[in-house]
Amino acid sequence: SYVLTQPRSVSVALGQTATITCGGENIGVRSLHWYQQKPGQAPILVIFRDNNRPSGIPERFSGSNSGNTGTLTISRAQAGDDGDYYCQVWQSGFGVFGAGTKLTVL
Amino acid sequence: EVQLVESGGHLVQPGGSLRLSCAASGFAFHEFAIYWVRQTPGQGLEWVSGVSWNSGSMEYADSVKGRFTISRDNAKNSLYLRMDNLRTEDSAFYYCAKPQLAYVWGNSPLDSWGLGTLVTVSS
Numbered sequence: 001s002y003v004l005t006q007p008r009s010v011s012v013a014l015g016q017t018a019t020i021t022c023g024g025e026n027i028g029v030r031s032l033h034w035y036q037q038k039p040g041q042a043p044i045l046v047i048f049r050d051n052n053r054p055s056g057i058p059e060r061f062s063g064s065n066s067g068n069t070g071t072l073t074i075s076r077a078q079a080g081d082d083g084d085y086y087c088q089v090w091q092s093g094f095g096v097f098g099a100g101t102k103l104t105v106l
Numbered sequence: 107e108v109q110l111v112e113s114g115g116h117l118v119q120p121g122g123s124l125r126l127s128c129a130a131s132g133f134a135f136h137e138f139a140i141y142w143v144r145q146t147p148g149q150g151l152e153w154v155s156g157v158s159w160n161s162g163s164m165e166y167a168d169s170v171k172g173r174f175t176i177s178r179d180n181a182k183n184s185l186y187l188r189m190d191n192l193r194t195e196d197s198a199f200y201y202c203a204k205p206q207l208a209y210v211w212g213n214s215p216l217d218s219w220g221l222g223t224l225v226t227v228s229s
Contacts, residue, residue, distance in 0.1 A: 001168070033215040035151075042201060042222060043151065048215035086151050090212040093165040095141065095153030 002091045004098035011104045012077045020101045022070040022087030030089045032070040034063060037100075038083040046085075047072060077105050108132040108218040110202050115223030122192050126223060128185040128202035133218075136180040137208035139163075141216065142187050144198040144225075154200070155187065158211050170196070192227045199224050 005023040012018035022032065032050050035043035045054050047063040050070065060075045074081050082105050087098040114126040130140070141156040155166045155176040164176055175188040185202050199222035205214035 031213060031215075035216075037151075042219040043216075044219070045206075045215050045217050048206065048217075054217060084150075088151075088215075090214075093156055093163060093212040094167070095143070095156070095212070095216075097143075097151040097153060100150040 001094075002089070002096050004087055004089065004096055006085075006087060006098040006101045008099075009102045009104065011106055012074070013106050014079065015076055018074040018077050018081070018103055018105075020072040020074075020085050020087075020103065022072070022098050023068055024070070024089065025068060027068055027070050027089065028066040030065075032063065032065045033088045034072045035086045035088065036081075036083050037086065043086065074103070079105050081105055108204060110204060110218060110220035112200060112202055112220045112223035115200060115225040117226045117228065118192055119229050120192060120194055120227055122227070124189045124192065124225060126187040126189065126200055126225070128220060130183045130185065130202075130204070133204065134208065135183040136160075139205055139211055139214075140178065140185050141203045141205070142176065142185075143201045143203050143216075143219075144196075145201070145222070146198045149198075152198075156212070157185070159209060163211055189225070192225075194227050197225060197227045 034047040037043040050065040051063045084100045109131045111129045142154040157176045173191045201222045203216040204218040206217040207214040
């Protein structure tokens with residue numbers, strides 16, 4: 001089965017740029033999606049199909065996907081960006097999630 | 107506004123059964139595949155099962171295959187998950203999630219999620 005690998009945690013200073021990676025074999029040929037989840041809340045979609053933002057998601061959120069690594073980038077990090085971030089792809093009709101990365105804004 | 111409201115979760119003994127429901131509103135339910143995703147408290151997301159818009163396709167994670175059955179009733183705008191032979195490791199919040207695109211099986215981001223219903227399997 002397909003496996004997505006994320007760092008367990010990432011820290012970023014307030015106002016700086018956070019980068020969260022998602023590794024997978026040839027992930028660049030798949031559509032990669034990213035979700036943010038805060039404690040006690042359901043996940044929300046923040047990036048879809050590699051580099052697209054849903055309405056309401058700030059321009060500070062961006063994504064890329066190539067080779068064996070997909071990346072979520074959060075520019076000018078704010079305290080409200082704290083939370084868990086999950087990458088996700090589809091393998092036929094099966095959803096595959098990464099284990100999640102806890103982002104801490106210092 | 108899209109709304110997904112899960113219900114049916116509660117405490118059940120190992121080996122027991124449960125049926126979860128998800129009531130959908132605010133979109134053309136019959137046009138969309140729909141999925142169950144679970145999360146053990148403090149842990150990550152795990153895709154559980156999905157059903158296509160016309161129930162023609164269904165998929166299950168290996169961890170639940172043969173024990174869980176997904177179904178939907180388009181007339182009632184509802185999704186169900188029948189859970190049999192429950193194990194302690196099935197304890198989790200269960201979310202239903204809607205894909206962004208209609209008439210697409212897999213390969214669409216999940217743009218709406220319910221708040222989840224908690225299943226606890228314990229003796």
